[in-house]
Amino acid sequence: MNIAFYLLSALAVTGALLAIRLRNLVHATLCLMFFFISLAGMYVLLMAEFIAAVQILVYVGAVGILILFAIMLTHHITGATRERISSRGWLWGLGAALAVLFTVLLPVLLLSVLPAAPATPDFSPSVRNIGLSLMDPYTITLQVMGLLLTAALIGAVAVASTSVRPQDKPRT
Amino acid sequence: MILNTLLDNPDQILVNLFHQGAALLQACPALVIALGILLSTVPLVAIFPACFAITTWLERKGLARIQNRIGPNRAGWFGLLQPMADGIKMLLKEDIVPQTSDRLAHFLAPVLLLIPAFTVLSVLPFSRNMIPAAADTGVILFFALGSISTLPVFMAGWSSHNKYSLLGGMRAIAQMVSYEIPLVLSTVTVVMLTGSLNTVKIVEFQQVTHWIEGSNPALQILGQVLKWNVFTPWGFTGFLIFFISSLAEINRCPFDLPEADSEIVAGHLTEYSGFKYALFFMGEYVSAFAISGLAVTLFLGGWSGPNIRPWWSEDPRALLIPGFVWFFLKMFALILIMIWIRGTLPRLRVDHLMAFAWKFLMPLALINIFIAGAYYYLPHWIGWPAGLIVIYACYEGLGRINRRHLGPKRIYRYA
Numbered sequence: 001m002n003i004a005f006y007l008l009s010a011l012a013v014t015g016a017l018l019a020i021r022l023r024n025l026v027h028a029t030l031c032l033m034f035f036f037i038s039l040a041g042m043y044v045l046l047m048a049e050f051i052a053a054v055q056i057l058v059y060v061g062a063v064g065i066l067i068l069f070a071i072m073l074t075h076h077i078t079g080a081t082r083e084r085i086s087s088r089g090w091l092w093g094l095g096a097a098l099a100v101l102f103t104v105l106l107p108v109l110l111l112s113v114l115p116a117a118p119a120t121p122d123f124s125p126s127v128r129n130i131g132l133s134l135m136d137p138y139t140i141t142l143q144v145m146g147l148l149l150t151a152a153l154i155g156a157v158a159v160a161s162t163s164v165r166p167q168d169k170p171r172t
Numbered sequence: 173m174i175l176n177t178l179l180d181n182p183d184q185i186l187v188n189l190f191h192q193g194a195a196l197l198q199a200c201p202a203l204v205i206a207l208g209i210l211l212s213t214v215p216l217v218a219i220f221p222a223c224f225a226i227t228t229w230l231e232r233k234g235l236a237r238i239q240n241r242i243g244p245n246r247a248g249w250f251g252l253l254q255p256m257a258d259g260i261k262m263l264l265k266e267d268i269v270p271q272t273s274d275r276l277a278h279f280l281a282p283v284l285l286l287i288p289a290f291t292v293l294s295v296l297p298f299s300r301n302m303i304p305a306a307a308d309t310g311v312i313l314f315f316a317l318g319s320i321s322t323l324p325v326f327m328a329g330w331s332s333h334n335k336y337s338l339l340g341g342m343r344a345i346a347q348m349v350s351y352e353i354p355l356v357l358s359t360v361t362v363v364m365l366t367g368s369l370n371t372v373k374i375v376e377f378q379q380v381t382h383w384i385e386g387s388n389p390a391l392q393i394l395g396q397v398l399k400w401n402v403f404t405p406w407g408f409t410g411f412l413i414f415f416i417s418s419l420a421e422i423n424r425c426p427f428d429l430p431e432a433d434s435e436i437v438a439g440h441l442t443e444y445s446g447f448k449y450a451l452f453f454m455g456e457y458v459s460a461f462a463i464s465g466l467a468v469t470l471f472l473g474g475w476s477g478p479n480i481r482p483w484w485s486e487d488p489r490a491l492l493i494p495g496f497v498w499f500f501l502k503m504f505a506l507i508l509i510m511i512w513i514r515g516t517l518p519r520l521r522v523d524h525l526m527a528f529a530w531k532f533l534m535p536l537a538l539i540n541i542f543i544a545g546a547y548y549y550l551p552h553w554i555g556w557p558a559g560l561i562v563i564y565a566c567y568e569g570l571g572r573i574n575r576r577h578l579g580p581k582r583i584y585r586y587a
Binding site: 050 | 274
């Protein structure tokens with residue numbers, strides 16, 4: 001179990017780092033997908049196979065493919081580009097990460113606020129439970145979200161579709 | 173004693189043999205786990221490539237007969253050794269990688285394609301108690317893992333640095349993403365009526381248990397067949413939608429636009445040669461097996477088929493013919509239909525393909541969900557005919573609405 005965890009976290013961190021650092025956009029996206037998949041593996045280790053499946057479906061199957069599509073449809077950024085942005089972004093990032101580590105994470109870990117055992121030992125994140133809670137206490141939320149997404153979808157179609165229709169001519 | 177338990181359950185011989193072996197190795201639990209892992213993975217990796225070899229022969233022979241040719245007939249009896257000759261040829265071919273290609277992605281794409289293709293097989297129940305990974309969320313896992321397979325196709329198309337490859341890759345993604353929607357929506361009906369995403373439970377739902385466990389052999393046979401989901405109005409529609417979408421999902425004819433050889437050479441496969449090409453081919457066929465296997469599990473009763481209890485057996489659930497025989501028979505029947513369609517139908521145009529998915533299959537699949545819901549609450553003698561009538565009316569109506577947007581008829585003039 002532990003070996004799998006270390007392996008997966010090493011893969012996830014490598015994937016995430018490469019996704020930020022690689023110059024080639026397509027490579028970076030592929031690494032991002034790799035990161036998503038290793039994260040799904042972590043969810044499997046946590047016995048949340050439904051979340052893992054949804055993670056792959058949403059992030060790899062939809063978001064990642066969408067990013068790739070956007071890259072393909074934009075000109076001039078498909079391959080390796082020579083442009084360099086000279087900023088010390090990584091320094092700021094390292095500073096921020098260290099600050100979070102020392103001010104938030106380490107004190108919390110040292111003061112051992114985190115319980116040693118899971119709070120609810122009989123907790124089973126099964127699909128049935130997720131479905132029941134979506135249908136019982138959170139019905140209104142679910143409906144509103146569905147409405148919002150439908151509106152967004154219709155809006156996207158309205159923005160994307162051209163109003164001018166070329167006249168169909170018999171082709172020769 | 174051991175022989176008795178084995179003979180009592182002819183369909184469970186392999187499972188019981190494994191349990192006997194596990195009992196012998198009880199002293200070392202790590203070995204039992206290793207044995208279990210090996211037994212649930214090695215057969216998948218061994219059997220499905222063998223099925224792939226047989227299917228290439230079947231496809232070449234079948235297409236040849238449809239086109240009034242003889243097909244492969246030199247290597248072995250009826251050309252049966254042809255797949256082996258093909259394999260040796262592929263292995264010995266020179267592997268050509270374009271100079272401007274992205275080498276790592278170009279190399280990884282065929283390898284990555286095989287991973288989801290083989291992993292999805294593990295949620296399919298091949299027989300009673302014979303499922304490599306009995307996950308509670310089997311159906312969703314199948315689609316999640318299956319959706320990864322768009323990625324290697326894109327990698328192949330992009331990394332080849334070839335316009336045809338890129339076009340093929342783009343087409344493949346657009347098609348796979350569009351057809352995933354009707355594919356998933358058509359399975360929702362089955363999940364709704366079963367009340368579970370577990371593939372084992374979905375198969376059990378399609379059996380009449382008290383008939384199978386009764387003493388009448390005729391009822392035992394009927395109990396394994398009559399309750400298949402395909403014999404209900406929603407199940408029949410769902411099966412057709414699922415089958416059509418699965419053809420698009422695995423880029424089979426008439427939806428083989430990504431590798432349309434008359435337009436874009438071979439799409440994302442253009443720059444692949446030798447064994448990498450063979451790997452792509454194998455990945456496609458294994459996905460075809462997997463998705464046919466899921467169709468069999470969801471709509472055609474999985475491993476249940478006309479079967480009786482052996483007359484000497486004490487166990488009420490024992491079966492004479494092992495379940496995997498029926499499973500593979502049904503799977504190969506679907507594969508044969510795919511070959512038949514490939515020999516019969518011409519390729520679709522891109523806009524036709526998209527319009528068909530979004531304007532016809534998706535609304536029909538949505539309506540089908542409502543019909544399945546009504547079928548669940550109505551008594552069957554009303555639900556069955558009413559469902560059939562409503563489905564047929566919707567089919568006709570959708571067809572008529574879509575026909576209006578076709579525009580004036582095109583006239584082609586040939587030189």
